[in-house]
Amino acid sequence: MSLPQLSRPVYLLDASIYIFQAHFSPYIECFDRQGGDLSAVYGFTQFLLQFLRRAQPRYAAVAHDESLFCGFRHSLCPNYKSNRELPDDNLAMQLQACATLCEIFGLAAFGSKVYEADDIIGTLSRRVRVHEQSQPGTASSCQLHIVSKDKDLAQLLKAEEDCLWEFSSNQRRFRASIIEEYGVSPEQIPDYLGLTGDAVDCISGVPGVGAVKARELLQNFRDMDEIYDNLHTVAQLKLRGAKRLADQLEAHRDLAELSRTLATIVCEVDDQAEEFGRVELADLEVGVLDVDEFRSFLVEYGFVSDVSERMVSQALRLAES
Numbered sequence: 001m002s003l004p005q006l007s008r009p010v011y012l013l014d015a016s017i018y019i020f021q022a023h024f025s026p027y028i029e030c031f032d033r034q035g036g037d038l039s040a041v042y043g044f045t046q047f048l049l050q051f052l053r054r055a056q057p058r059y060a061a062v063a064h065d066e067s068l069f070c071g072f073r074h075s076l077c078p079n080y081k082s083n084r085e086l087p088d089d090n091l092a093m094q095l096q097a098c099a100t101l102c103e104i105f106g107l108a109a110f111g112s113k114v115y116e117a118d119d120i121i122g123t124l125s126r127r128v129r130v131h132e133q134s135q136p137g138t139a140s141s142c143q144l145h146i147v148s149k150d151k152d153l154a155q156l157l158k159a160e161e162d163c164l165w166e167f168s169s170n171q172r173r174f175r176a177s178i179i180e181e182y183g184v185s186p187e188q189i190p191d192y193l194g195l196t197g198d199a200v201d202c203i204s205g206v207p208g209v210g211a212v213k214a215r216e217l218l219q220n221f222r223d224m225d226e227i228y229d230n231l232h233t234v235a236q237l238k239l240r241g242a243k244r245l246a247d248q249l250e251a252h253r254d255l256a257e258l259s260r261t262l263a264t265i266v267c268e269v270d271d272q273a274e275e276f277g278r279v280e281l282a283d284l285e286v287g288v289l290d291v292d293e294f295r296s297f298l299v300e301y302g303f304v305s306d307v308s309e310r311m312v313s314q315a316l317r318l319a320e321s
Helices: 015-024 039-055 072-076 089-104 117-134 151-156 175-182 186-196 211-220 224-229 242-251 253-263 291-300 305-320
Strands: 010-014 059-063 108-110 144-147 163-166 171-173
Touching: 010 015, 010 039, 010 117, 015 039, 015 089, 039 089, 039 305, 059 117, 072 253, 089 108, 089 291, 117 144, 117 151, 144 151, 151 175, 151 186, 171 175, 175 186, 186 211, 186 224, 186 253, 224 253, 242 253, 291 305
Parallel strands: 010 059, 010 144, 059 108, 144 163
Antiparallel strands: 163 171
């Protein structure tokens, strides 16, 4: 007798992408009654309303970034993400409002001063899979839909049905898409970034190793450890400058390993202070959008009446659907 299949996508949302996208967009403008900027809150609200309408999720969670300059990666490398700036008072207020908004919309939301949103998503993804594997009498077909455009999160795509969903462009990237785009498997992404670095996050990588050489190395070796165990073989690869490449790798091994660590998403958090590390699948079940609370929220943050009425109307349609 065949086992019943579990077919229920779990959506894990990278909030900061869509909050900052709205905050810096020249096409999104929203101000409170005193002229204060509310563009981030307005844009994130529109994103959540559209996401809930389109996806109609049963399970979902939102990860917020709260660890800028205070996360564990900064203790490993002070230069990590040094190109970022702390939010000013207005943006800090809007970030807090966006966290509150998730609760009103019935979405589980998590943040941390130690771990980044990627780590929250990584840990949640692992806990969801552990739950699936622990269910007796079922064949797990859990699908993870990670709502983000951050390539680092590709390393979490374990099953063929898992995907990175860039909501704004409605582009879904599966394991096969990552292999085609980067020439390496999702599991090799941390090794790939350990070699090439990542300018967006100020991760240096190995000087002189770009995408072409990193791809060639990881198509010949399973991971960075295997590369370093076989540096003599690297020098013999049919690759321009192979001998020099082997010397570069040897000279910058510490930098490569640090870069890989910075690029590796944490998928198991045991700290009892971190709520997301104790989550069960049932905790991610999407609740009912509280329209009355949403009205009060819009009043509290000073949205002008026409914008407020329009968003309440959208919320009512969603709640009634």
